[in-house]
Amino acid sequence: MNPVSRNVDCTTARQRILHVLAATPAHAPALVTLGEIWLREDKPARALAPLRRAVRIDPSFANRMLLSHTLQRCGARDEAFGYFQQALTIVPASGSAWFVMGGQAEAFGLHADAAEYYAKSLEYDPDSARVWHRLGYSLLETDCVEAAISAFQNAVRLEPSNANAWIDLSSALSRLGRFDEAGEVAEMARNLNPAAVAAWHNWGHALLNLNRSQEALRVFDEAMRLVPELPIMRFARATALLKSGDFKNGWREYEWRWRDCQSPRRDIDAPLWQGEALQGRRILLHAEQGFGDSWRPAKTG
CATH class of the missing domain: 1.25.40.10 (Tetratricopeptide repeat domain)
Structure with a gap:
């Protein structure tokens, strides 16, 4: 099945996917794509049914994480956390997978866990500015301010055009009373x-x-x-x-x-x-x- 282009409007894309599912109801990638279309339209409740079916057919890391994310958006925190824990047992050996785990841990307010997952992500991709940025944020949320500053500094070194990373660095510097530096960074x-x-x-x-x-x-x-x-x-x-x-x-x-x-x-x-x-x-x-x-x-x- 060809992936749905982001240039295609959601209604057309959904019609195409439903056509595929009419012929092959157990097509897990099509079910996932249908769920993603509903998410793109900011209708997570409608995404739940196809994503649940997709996980039953193919309980992969990516599918469980997407379902966890969707459940959390719907307010079903406990069930979302269950799928999150399941996914944690089968994380692929990749930086992007651990980055996704970190993001979902943040969504649950588990900032110490998120920092751990971002650190694992950096083992695979030590030059990822976005991972250093999120690591800094998680460290700041756990009051590891010095370590957060170091992480933010790496983020802005690797991506100096990212204003948000500079903003978070200024916040961290202010937390330590380093207001001269915080002002310059801001x-x-x-x-x-x-x-x-x-x-x-x-x-x-x-x-x-x-x-x-x-x-x-x-x-x-x-x-x-x-x-x-x-x-x-x-x-x-x-x-x-x-x-x-x-x-x-x-x-x-x-x-x-x-x-x-x-x-x-x-x-x-x-x-x-x-x-x-x-x-x-x-x-x-x-x-x-x-x-x-x-x-x-x-x-x-």
């Missing part, structure tokens, strides 16, 4: 892809931590032209405004924290103060962000 990513909002954010974040708040503000303001309402960036911008002494705009922008990393307390049966007059009323002040908001040094002497 700026490099921005130059490679001016539309990459994460590059702008990482650049501004590094400048902010270097106490170059006015420069950070210019970066954040430029990034807002791309994505005006990105909470993580607006919250960082609020900090830059406050550090610059612009308290009026800074405190207003600080409200973005509720849409980023914080949520209002729900154990207080009272409405939030919105700035209205308080004559004749009481206001409760509480430690919104922990004891650092309310701590004061003990008296001495």
Whole structure:
């Protein structure tokens, strides 16, 4: 059977595959292709039936992994993990196979396992930029930051045009407080892809931590032209405004924290103060962000 060209529209391709299956119902490659067509149309639930049949006929590594991926997309995590474990017992001796295993391990949140699989992939193909990149990401997720930086550095050395790898390298450098380097790397990513909002954010974040708040503000303001309402960036911008002494705009922008990393307390049966007059009323002040908001040094002497 000839593979379906990506230039052929999905409806035509599906008709061709169904014609093949009408003549040969147990044609595993045709069943797999049918499942892939449904996946290409972002309809994973419809891909399940042909892929299940394909695995019963040909329980190969590739077929089990594709079914695992599809089940996971459908929210059937336990069943997807079962096929993933089955595939792990028959991984072919190839870098691409271990790379696929790493990607699926990431999907399950098994970042330490993913790092192990990516390392195995590199044994076959040590010059694969994409594998070094994903290895770096998995290491970063397991707090192996130094090792992650080394992996990202290999990724950008092998593929210096990959802005995403530069972005992740800047994030890892920031984790270690290496903000000078993080800012330079983020700026490099921005130059490679001016539309990459994460590059702008990482650049501004590094400048902010270097106490170059006015420069950070210019970066954040430029990034807002791309994505005006990105909470993580607006919250960082609020900090830059406050550090610059612009308290009026800074405190207003600080409200973005509720849409980023914080949520209002729900154990207080009272409405939030919105700035209205308080004559004749009481206001409760509480430690919104922990004891650092309310701590004061003990008296001495």
